[in-house]
Amino acid sequence: MATLDRKTTLVRWFSDLTLEDVPSVGGKNASLGEMVRELAGAGVQVPNGFAITVDAYRQFLSQLGLDERIRRMLDGLNSQNVEDLRTRASDVRHAIVATPFPLDVQDAILDAYAKIGQGRTSNVAVAVRSSATAEDLPDASFAGQQETYLNVQGQTALLEACRRCFASLFTDRAISYRVDKGFDHFKIGLSVGVQLMVRSDLASSGIMFTIDTETGFHDAVLVSSSYGLGETIVQGSVNPDEFVVFKPTLAAGFRPLLRKTLGTKEFKLVLDIGGGKMVKTVPVSAGERRRYSVTDDDVLKLARWGCQIEEHYSRKRNRFCPMDIEWAKDGQSGDIYIVQARPETVHARKNRGVLETYHLQKRGEVLATGQSVGNKIGQGPVHVIADAQHLGAFDEGEVLVTDKTDPDWEPVMKKASAIVTNRGGRTCHAAIVSRELGLPAVVGTAHGTDVLGNGRQVTVSCAEGETGFVYDGKLDFTVEKVQLSDVGRPKTKIMLNVANPDEAFGLSMLPNDGVGLARIEFIIANSIAIHPLALLNYEQINDPTLKDRINELTAGYEDKPQYFIDRLSQGIGMLAAAFYPKDVIVRLSDFKTNEYANLIGGRQFEPVEENPMIGFRGASRYYDLRFRDAFGLECQALKVVRKLMGLTNVKVMVPFCRTVMEGRQVLDIMGQHGLERGKDGLEVYVMCEIPSNVVCAAEFAEIFDGFSIGSNDLTQLTLGVDRDSEIVAHVFNERDPSVTRLIATAIAAAHRAGRKIGICGQAPSDYPEFAEFLVREGIDSISLNPDAAIKTTRQIVQLEKSLDAAAPR
Secondary structure, three states: OHHHHHHHHHEEEHHHOOHHHHHHHHHHHHHHHHHHHHOHHHOOOOOOEEEEOHHHHHHHHHHHHHHHHHHHHHOOOOOOOHHHHHHHHHHHHHHHHOOOOOHHHHHHHHHHHHHHOOOOOOOOEEEEEEEEOOOOEOOEOOOOOOOEEEEEEOHHHHHHHHHHHHHHHHOHHHHHHHHHHOOOOOOOOEEEEEEEOOOHHHOEEEEEEOOOOOOOOOOEEEEEEEEEOOHHHHHOOOOOEEEEEEHHHHHOOOOOEEEEEOOOOOEEEEEOOOOOOOEEEEEOOHHHHOOOOOOHHHHHHHHHHHHHHHHHHHHHHOOOOOEEEEEEEOOOOOOEEEEEEEEOOOHHHOOOOEEEEEEEOOOOOEEEEEEEEOOOEEEEEEEEOOOHHHHHHOOOOOEEEEOOOOHHHHHHHOOOOEEEEOOOOOOOHHHHHHHHHOOOEEEOOOOHHHHOOOOOEEEEEOOOOOEEEEEEOOOOEEEEEEEHHHOOOOOOEEEEEEOOHHHHHHHOOOOOOOEEEEEOHHHHHHHHOEOHHHHHOHHHOOOHHHHHHHHHHOOOOOOHHHHHHHHHHHHHHHHHHHHOOOOEEEEOOOOOHHHHHOOEOHHHOOOOOOOHHHOOOOHHHHOOOOOHHHHHHHHHHHHHHHHHOOOOOEEEEEOOOOOHHHHHHHHHHHHHOOOOOOHHHOOEEEEEOOHHHHHOHHHHHHHOOEEEEOHHHHHHHHHOOOOOOOOOHHHOOOOOHHHHHHHHHHHHHHHHOOOEEEEOOOHHHHOHHHHHHHHHHOOOEEEEOHHHHHHHHHHHHHHHHHHHHHOOO
8 A cells, every 4th residue: 555655646647636736746737637627527628647746756866866966067057158058957967868767756657657548558649748846837937948748659758758858857948047037946846747649740739828918908819720739839830820719709609709810830740650750840731821720610619718717727816817728639539638728927917007108209121020029129239040059149139030949049038139030920939938028029020030130230119019020220219108097087088099900909908988980991901902892803803913912812712702801800800809898989991992992903993083082982982883792891791790709899980971861871781781770789870071961960860879070071171171282281270260160060969969979080189279179069089099098188187177176066
């Protein structure tokens, strides 16, 4: 019986572990055990396995005086000396790998291996993962610090992999990281997890975060996926597919897949069946690269599991606990498994009461672009490093430019002012470590090492949304810090004007009452880029070059119009989710004919007008036979957002509606596409930007739920000034008495009719006195450009206080 008890302390099955067992089996194994015990009943699947305990590790180190030899090897180490660190760490690892296991430890491991293989001991494939007692702490992730070995088969290979896991506690980056974090090398224990292999080499695998990794937005799940074993994503070897799912409406049973981004997925890691290695890298076919590596249903299942895991850990820790999760899909069974889960450590530590915003004063020549990591700006001379052998030459404050990073690079990454890589997505090693270090990083540039020369001064900007830019030269930028508790909330609703879905999660952190103007033209021009009629009439396009451009953008879409619906619905979905459940007022497309003509394929379908500003735009397009089918695509996209994604906070706004009859015709077309005003809470607003909207406000109020003043067009049409003409630009003035009197009239008329009225034009963002005028007139909401939101909000708070003080008692 004593022998059995001893083996139990050396090896423990996942099903016997909880989070309280971190001192015995490390964070990774304790977490796997917690999920097996607590979440398997809810459907979350974890592969069977066992943990080789810290007791076994310490017994291994203590034999033959190995621990004392390691102490001597590390005595007097300066972790900043990269060469010295490399030499000493290598010596320690070699000593560990050369040391045999104590017999009782070896017997315990092999007995458990026989049980996991149901008696087989030669060809059972397992994953062998390190699990340190100090990893996954609230203030230190230790991400990627220790090693993982895949497709380990047979007793000899298993014992070798376990020793290498022990040795990986003393890699260069692990030693350096512990020194920097103040951890004692010998107070940290290492456990090893042995887990049945998931045959994701025949399917796909990836990483999932239950928080937006760049902004810390709580209500998003980010799923990354690529073909084969998951190490390619972690290492940044491939640019994966990425998906964003919205938590609140997912929980309500909807399918809120907010974003799908197709990665290049050039390579995949597969098991080396019958070869001389455990795993090998192979290229991915062109056809597979053009397809998503995982289905929408799989993504939504993963997101639901992620939410379950997050909720469980949050309850256990008695605080919000976003999670960093690794998953794998078995290509033989089709089942999905969670293979790791740990608390996310970067945004969990941030002070959400302080808003820090980086502003680039002026853009420069763009040298490279990729995915932005974080929201900061960094500068310095470029230092291109080809491989880890040259890390010792890297100096403090340089911009690290390389193909990809792995944990061996961490000692020099902390010296960098910014990081740029050719490969990798938002969940690769370079991205994870950059976030933890607070560095701006641009990953997946494809050719950064080719176009950025050594010594060249550059500015790396991650402050412009999802796309990160590397600019030539050192550009001026500012950093604004705002204590959000110091920004009061006025009675007048302060909403935002938003166009770029990539910026939405970050902008939602500003004090706001929702979005007063969501411009979909940005989505159409940048995310779709193709004229909707060119997609609807694809077969009629005779220009082969034009067809090639359309085919390239719509890769994977046999149904070309569906590309428009998907891209537009995902863009609108990102905007709506960011501010949910606050109102997000989405303005229908308001391109002019010359702007539509500039879209791919647009010239074939657009008339040429002398003055597009007052021509075929806004409401007049939607019911016209020349454009009605294209407008139908917009309606279908909005229907997806409201009914499939469940984002019913979306309101619709009709622009440039000249007459009440036009308004009725537009509402009729919308109803034909399932967007019936009043049904399922749908509200439809109208832009108040033409004098007729003011003169006939009572009549417009009968068919619309509210108004939003467009001060730019209202000024243009009141003063008879073409706002595109530089010759008469000096006459254009939103503060002209004729304009302000019309606005005051519109506000009064809307209120008499019992309708809401706001303003989404430029003027309140530019002129403080104009915002004051609107408040005095009793406007319901003011929608501001984000860069003016805090300043104008403070001003309005003070104005309302003064008005209240002056009011008769």
